[in-house]
Amino acid sequence: MKILANMKLAWKLPLTIAIPAVVVVMISGLLQLKQTADAIDQEHRTAYTSYVESKGSEIERWLSDSQVDLLAIADTYGIQTALNEFSSAWDAYAGAVSDDLRRLYISDNPNPTGQKDELVLAKDGSTWSEVHNRHHVGLRSYQRARGYYDLFLFDTNGELIYSVFKEDDFALNFTNGVYAQSGLGEVFQEGIKLQNGQFYMTDIAPYAPSADAPAMFMSTPVFHEGQKIGVVAIQLPLDVMTEILSNSELIGTTGEVYLVDNNGKALTNSRREGGFSTLDSLPALSQITSALSGGTAYVKTATGVSGQDVVATTSDVKTPRGDLWGLVFEIDRSEAMQFTQHATITTALATSITGLVLCLLAWLTVRSLIQRVEILAHEMEQISEQNYGQEIAGQRKQDEVGFISRTLAKLQVRLRDGAEAEAREKIVQKNNKNVVNMLSEGLVDLAKGDFRNQITETFPEEHVKLRDSLNNAMTGLNDVVLTVRDTADSINRGAQEISGSADELSQRTESQAATLEQTAAALEEVTASVRSATEHVESVEKTVGTARSKALESGEVVGETIEAMTEIEQSSQKISQIINVIDDIAFQTNLLALNAGVEAARAGEAGRGFAVVASEVRGLAQRSADAAMEIKSLIEKSGQQVGRGVKMVGRTGDALTVIIEQVQDISGLVSQIAQSSREQSTALSEINTGMIQLDQVTQGNAAMVEENTAAAHLLRGDASKLIHHVDQFKTSGSNSKNSMPPIETLPAVQQSASEFDEDPFEETEPFVHQAANDKWTDF
Structure with a gap:
C-alpha cells in the first residue's frame, strides 16, 4: 500500500482502471463461454433428436408403404390372373416341371447371376413359358418401380411358380423342400394361413439362395372370387434403410446411425470401414438399451460401438407387425464439441484483445489528464505574477479539471477587476x-419652446438612453408643432370647401326628394304586377304536379300490363309443350293401334273384331294429332301476337317514362319560376319600404345640410386662431449650440465576475458529485 500511495498518478490511475476492468472482462468471457457451450449442447440435442425421430x-x-403396396397388388386383377395362369401351366406341365424350369431359366440362361430376369421367353414351347412371356415384363416393371429385391408367386401347395430374378430358390417347394426353413419358406407357410387383407413379415435373417445375405420378406394371400389361389411375397431391399438413415449432413465425418433389434443385433451396416455388418451382435451399450426401451433420449457422454467417446441420441421404430427396433445415432464427441472449442478460443482471444484495449484507454486517459493538470499549474503561476491577459484553457470541459479551470478563470477576472476599479x-x-451639464442646457431650451438643438456628443453607455430620450423629445415636439401647423392650414382650406359645397348639397337634396316620390309610386305598380304573375305561376305548378301524378300512374299500369303479357306468353309456351306431349301420345297410340291391327290380321277371323277396334283407335289418334297440331298452330299465332303486344306495351312504357321525366323537368322549372316570382315580390316589397324610409332620410338630410353650413364658418375662424398660436414655436433650421468637453471612454473589461452564475468558493458539493459520475469519456 505504501508503494501505491507514493506512486505517480501516471502509473496509479491506469492500474486502478485497467486491473478491475480486465477482471470484469475475464469473468464476462467465462460466463459467455458457459452460455455458448450450453447453447451449442442444446442445439445438438434439438438437431440430433429431430434427426432420429x-x-x-x-x-x-x-x-x-411396403405393406400397403403388397396388400394392394394382391387385390389386383393382374396378379390374380398371373397367379392363376402360372399355377395352371405348372400343373399342366408335361415332365419334371421343377427341374426343367430351373434348367431353362437358371442353368441354361445366358445372362449372368443377378441378371437372369433378362430372359423373357425360353424356347421350350411350354404353356408356362408362354404365360411367363405375357406377365414377366409387367411384374418386373412393378418390382423395379417399387425397388423390391425380388417378387415371388406361390401356389397353394407351396411351389414357387414364379420369381423375377430366378435365383436358386426358383421352382422349388417351400412346404417341405430344401429351403422350407428359410425366411421365404416361413413367409409362405404363415401367409397361406391368413385371410384376405392380412399380411406376414419375417425378421431380418441370412438367406441361403442370396449367398446368405441378410433378407426380410413380406407376404399376403391372394384370393380370386372368394377362393384362396396362392401367396404373393416380396423381398425388401435392406440397403434402402441404410440410405434413409445416412441421408443427412448431421452425420458429419464420424457419425454412425444404425438399427438394432431386441436381441442386440445390428439391422444395418456400419458407415465406418471395418465396422459392424447387418446381424452382427453389438455390445450392451447404454444408448442401445435406451433405444430398445422406447421413446427418444439424448446421451451427452457415452461409449460408441467402436469404443470411442460419443454423443448419442436414440429413438424407436415400430414395424407393421408390432415389433420394436432401436434407432441409435452416434457422433464422436471431439467432432460434436468442435464448435465449443472454437468458441473457447474465440472468447479467450476476444478477452485478451479487450484487456489490451482497456489498458490502452486507461493510459491515454491518464496521459490526457496529466497534460491538462500541467497546463493548469502554468496558468496559476501566470496569475500569481499578476499577468491577467492569458486565457484559461479547458473551461468547456465538464470534468473536475474543467471545474478547476472555470474557478481559476473567475479568480483571474476578480483580480483584474480589482486593479482596474480605481481608474474606472x-x-x-x-x-x-x-x-449633467449638457442635459441641463437641453432642458432649458425645451422650456423656452426652442426645439432646434440636439445633443451630438458621445455619452457613456449607461447615459446614452438619457441623451437619446432628450433628443427624441426635441424631435417629437418639433414634428408635432409642424404637423399641427400643416393640419391647421388644411382645416382652413377644408372649411372653405365645405362652405361652398353645402349650398350645392341643399339644392341636390330637394331634387332627390322629388325623384324618390316618383320612384316609390312606380315600384308599387311593379310590385302588384309581380304578385299577380306569382299567383298564375303557382296555379301552373299545381297543374303540372297533377299531370306528373297521372303519368306516374300510367307508367305503373303499363308495367303491370307488361308483366301480365309476359305471364301469358310463358303460359302459351307451357301449353305448346303440353300439346307436343299430346301429339307424341297420339303418335304412339297410332303406332300401337297399327301393331294391334297387324296382330289381328295374323289372328285371322278371331282377330277381326279387335282389328276394327284398332282401326277406330287409329282414327281417334289421328284426329287427336290433327287437333293438337291445330291447337299448337293457334297457340303459336297467339304467342306471336302476345309477343307483339309485349313489344308495343314496352314501347308505350318507354314513351311514358320519357314523358314522366319531361313532366318532372317541367315541374321543377315551374317550381323554380314560382319560387323566383315569390322572391321578386318579397324583394320589391322590401325595396318599396326602403324607398319610403329613404325619402324620410332625405328630408332629414336637408335640415342637417343647413346646420353643416353654419358649422363650416365657425371652423374657418378656429383654424385661423390655431395658426397664430403655432407660429410662436421655434422649429428646426439652425445647428446645435451645445459645446461641452468630450466624454472619456472607460477601459474595456474582458470579463466581469457577474458573468459567472455562482461563487467558485461555494461549489464544493457539485465538485464531489461530478467526480463520482465521471465516466472518463472525454480526453
Missing part, C-alpha cells in the same frame, strides 16, 4: 459631470 418415421413409413471610478465621475 424423422429417420425413425421414414423407416416406419417405408415399411408401412475617476473616469465615471468626470463623465457624469459633463453629462
Whole structure:
C-alpha cells in the first residue's frame, strides 16, 4: 500500500482502471463461454433428436408403404390372373416341371447371376413359358418401380411358380423342400394361413439362395372370387434403410446411425470401414438399451460401438407387425464439441484483445489528464505574477479539471477587476459631470419652446438612453408643432370647401326628394304586377304536379300490363309443350293401334273384331294429332301476337317514362319560376319600404345640410386662431449650440465576475458529485 500511495498518478490511475476492468472482462468471457457451450449442447440435442425421430418415421413409413403396396397388388386383377395362369401351366406341365424350369431359366440362361430376369421367353414351347412371356415384363416393371429385391408367386401347395430374378430358390417347394426353413419358406407357410387383407413379415435373417445375405420378406394371400389361389411375397431391399438413415449432413465425418433389434443385433451396416455388418451382435451399450426401451433420449457422454467417446441420441421404430427396433445415432464427441472449442478460443482471444484495449484507454486517459493538470499549474503561476491577459484553457470541459479551470478563470477576472476599479471610478465621475451639464442646457431650451438643438456628443453607455430620450423629445415636439401647423392650414382650406359645397348639397337634396316620390309610386305598380304573375305561376305548378301524378300512374299500369303479357306468353309456351306431349301420345297410340291391327290380321277371323277396334283407335289418334297440331298452330299465332303486344306495351312504357321525366323537368322549372316570382315580390316589397324610409332620410338630410353650413364658418375662424398660436414655436433650421468637453471612454473589461452564475468558493458539493459520475469519456 505504501508503494501505491507514493506512486505517480501516471502509473496509479491506469492500474486502478485497467486491473478491475480486465477482471470484469475475464469473468464476462467465462460466463459467455458457459452460455455458448450450453447453447451449442442444446442445439445438438434439438438437431440430433429431430434427426432420429424423422429417420425413425421414414423407416416406419417405408415399411408401412411396403405393406400397403403388397396388400394392394394382391387385390389386383393382374396378379390374380398371373397367379392363376402360372399355377395352371405348372400343373399342366408335361415332365419334371421343377427341374426343367430351373434348367431353362437358371442353368441354361445366358445372362449372368443377378441378371437372369433378362430372359423373357425360353424356347421350350411350354404353356408356362408362354404365360411367363405375357406377365414377366409387367411384374418386373412393378418390382423395379417399387425397388423390391425380388417378387415371388406361390401356389397353394407351396411351389414357387414364379420369381423375377430366378435365383436358386426358383421352382422349388417351400412346404417341405430344401429351403422350407428359410425366411421365404416361413413367409409362405404363415401367409397361406391368413385371410384376405392380412399380411406376414419375417425378421431380418441370412438367406441361403442370396449367398446368405441378410433378407426380410413380406407376404399376403391372394384370393380370386372368394377362393384362396396362392401367396404373393416380396423381398425388401435392406440397403434402402441404410440410405434413409445416412441421408443427412448431421452425420458429419464420424457419425454412425444404425438399427438394432431386441436381441442386440445390428439391422444395418456400419458407415465406418471395418465396422459392424447387418446381424452382427453389438455390445450392451447404454444408448442401445435406451433405444430398445422406447421413446427418444439424448446421451451427452457415452461409449460408441467402436469404443470411442460419443454423443448419442436414440429413438424407436415400430414395424407393421408390432415389433420394436432401436434407432441409435452416434457422433464422436471431439467432432460434436468442435464448435465449443472454437468458441473457447474465440472468447479467450476476444478477452485478451479487450484487456489490451482497456489498458490502452486507461493510459491515454491518464496521459490526457496529466497534460491538462500541467497546463493548469502554468496558468496559476501566470496569475500569481499578476499577468491577467492569458486565457484559461479547458473551461468547456465538464470534468473536475474543467471545474478547476472555470474557478481559476473567475479568480483571474476578480483580480483584474480589482486593479482596474480605481481608474474606472475617476473616469465615471468626470463623465457624469459633463453629462449633467449638457442635459441641463437641453432642458432649458425645451422650456423656452426652442426645439432646434440636439445633443451630438458621445455619452457613456449607461447615459446614452438619457441623451437619446432628450433628443427624441426635441424631435417629437418639433414634428408635432409642424404637423399641427400643416393640419391647421388644411382645416382652413377644408372649411372653405365645405362652405361652398353645402349650398350645392341643399339644392341636390330637394331634387332627390322629388325623384324618390316618383320612384316609390312606380315600384308599387311593379310590385302588384309581380304578385299577380306569382299567383298564375303557382296555379301552373299545381297543374303540372297533377299531370306528373297521372303519368306516374300510367307508367305503373303499363308495367303491370307488361308483366301480365309476359305471364301469358310463358303460359302459351307451357301449353305448346303440353300439346307436343299430346301429339307424341297420339303418335304412339297410332303406332300401337297399327301393331294391334297387324296382330289381328295374323289372328285371322278371331282377330277381326279387335282389328276394327284398332282401326277406330287409329282414327281417334289421328284426329287427336290433327287437333293438337291445330291447337299448337293457334297457340303459336297467339304467342306471336302476345309477343307483339309485349313489344308495343314496352314501347308505350318507354314513351311514358320519357314523358314522366319531361313532366318532372317541367315541374321543377315551374317550381323554380314560382319560387323566383315569390322572391321578386318579397324583394320589391322590401325595396318599396326602403324607398319610403329613404325619402324620410332625405328630408332629414336637408335640415342637417343647413346646420353643416353654419358649422363650416365657425371652423374657418378656429383654424385661423390655431395658426397664430403655432407660429410662436421655434422649429428646426439652425445647428446645435451645445459645446461641452468630450466624454472619456472607460477601459474595456474582458470579463466581469457577474458573468459567472455562482461563487467558485461555494461549489464544493457539485465538485464531489461530478467526480463520482465521471465516466472518463472525454480526453
